[in-house]
Amino acid sequence: MATQEDTTPTEAVSNATTITRIIDVVAAAAPEIRAGLPGRRVYAETDNPSGETPLEADIFADDMLRDRLGDLRGVGEYASEEREEVIDTGTGGLSVCIDPLDGSSNLKPNNTMGTIVAVYDAPLPAAGTDMVAAAYVLYGATTTMVVARDDTVSEYVIDQEGDYETIREDVSLPDDPTVYGFGGRVPDWVDDFADYAEEVESDPSMKLRYGGSMIGDVNQVMTYGGIFAYPTLADAPEGKLRVQFEGYPVGYIVETAGGRSSDGERSLMDVEKDGLHARTPVYVGNEEFVDDLEAAFDD
Ligand SMILES: O=P(O)(O)OC[C@H]1O[C@](O)(COP(=O)(O)O)[C@@H](O)[C@@H]1O
Ligand SMILES: [Mg+2]
Ligand SMILES: [Mg+2]
The missing domain is CATH 3.40.190.80 (D-Maltodextrin-Binding Protein; domain 2)
Structure with missing residues (x-):
């Protein structure tokens, strides 16, 4: 796979490669986000665009993902729940929407939270039909990631280095719901x-x-x-x-x-x-x- 370093600025990047890079960046960030949570249980100073007061942890995760995803060639726009405006990252390409920490009120009682990633092949706000991939990281007893792309869903476990390994392929909802x-x-x-x-x-x-x-x-x-x-x-x-x-x-x-x-x-x-x-x-x-x-x- 081509890496960001070996791609010249004029070289086009396929959407498939960009999606893979986005998923790699999010997985690599996951152990760092997790490690950054303990000292960030206090409220931030300003409300987010939904009128909620985020925790410092929400802002921390947003800043990290904005820096890393925004730097990716092939990502043209970045938006998050914690920011009023879309950021034009200047390179053109896919748009990424992030919920940096989903369920962050669970931080204090030490319960599950996630990071949600939506990738659209259109300027933001995009339509649902513009979506080309979506994923979430789950910070539970272990750190796992679920990715939907190319008409299939896979589940991975993420290790402390941010590398990930498949634990379930072709995930489908069980027929006997409980x-x-x-x-x-x-x-x-x-x-x-x-x-x-x-x-x-x-x-x-x-x-x-x-x-x-x-x-x-x-x-x-x-x-x-x-x-x-x-x-x-x-x-x-x-x-x-x-x-x-x-x-x-x-x-x-x-x-x-x-x-x-x-x-x-x-x-x-x-x-x-x-x-x-x-x-x-x-x-x-x-x-x-x-x-x-x-x-x-x-x-
Ligand atoms: O605390 P409530 O009102 O039950 O809301 C819970 C819902 O709000 C959320 O926490 C909203 O997401 P954020 O934490 O990203 O703002 C959902 O994850 C959850 O389903
Ligand atoms: Mg949420
Ligand atoms: Mg959130």
Whole structure:
């Protein structure tokens, strides 16, 4: 594989090579992000574009990924949940959207968090259909990475040097789903969703798995099958999660693994790209669960 060093500035880089480099950079950064967490449990001084106060850890991970991904030839734009504006990295090519730390409220109680990567072949904000790859790193008991590209999903374990090894190829959602995780305060759920949730809860084969990090919760579904939702809420119809940084990439990964994604009516990949920091309800999981969810909203 060509490396950045042996590619001259005028040489074009294929999208496939750029995607591989992006994944390599994210994997290499993962142990460093992990190692940088202990001293960064305090709040940063300014709010992010979603009106939330990030932790110093969110900013640290964002700065590291912005420097490294922004330097890659073949990456033309970088955006993150923690920055108002898209950064033009000057080299042209693919656009990268990052959720540097997903679920960072889990840092203090020492629970799971992730890093989410969305790669688009279009200027930002991009449409879901512009997505060419998506991935997430999961900082759990071990550090793992799930990558969706070229119509297949792979899972890797990342070592302390940032090298990664395949642990599952052609990942697909299990046929006998067993887990569900639903976000938002229960009193804020709309009736249709509350009714649907009751139906899922009453299924004797289903168990609650909710940890407050979308990526941790989605990885439960990727492993055991089932459904994750951060639903529409009575006072926040678009829910909480952000289209470019969370909705599209998780929809792409779950759909590539044979599952379905929805905003309640349509695939997440068909949700309007309504601004860089726009939000969407997120429902992802095994086909039958997402079908039933859409039917519940359609009634
Ligand atoms: O704390 P709440 O309101 O249940 O929200 C949990 C959701 O918010 C998030 O933490 C939002 O992501 P960030 O941590 O990247 O802002 C999701 O990972 C998670 O699903
Ligand atoms: Mg997030
Ligand atoms: Mg985040």
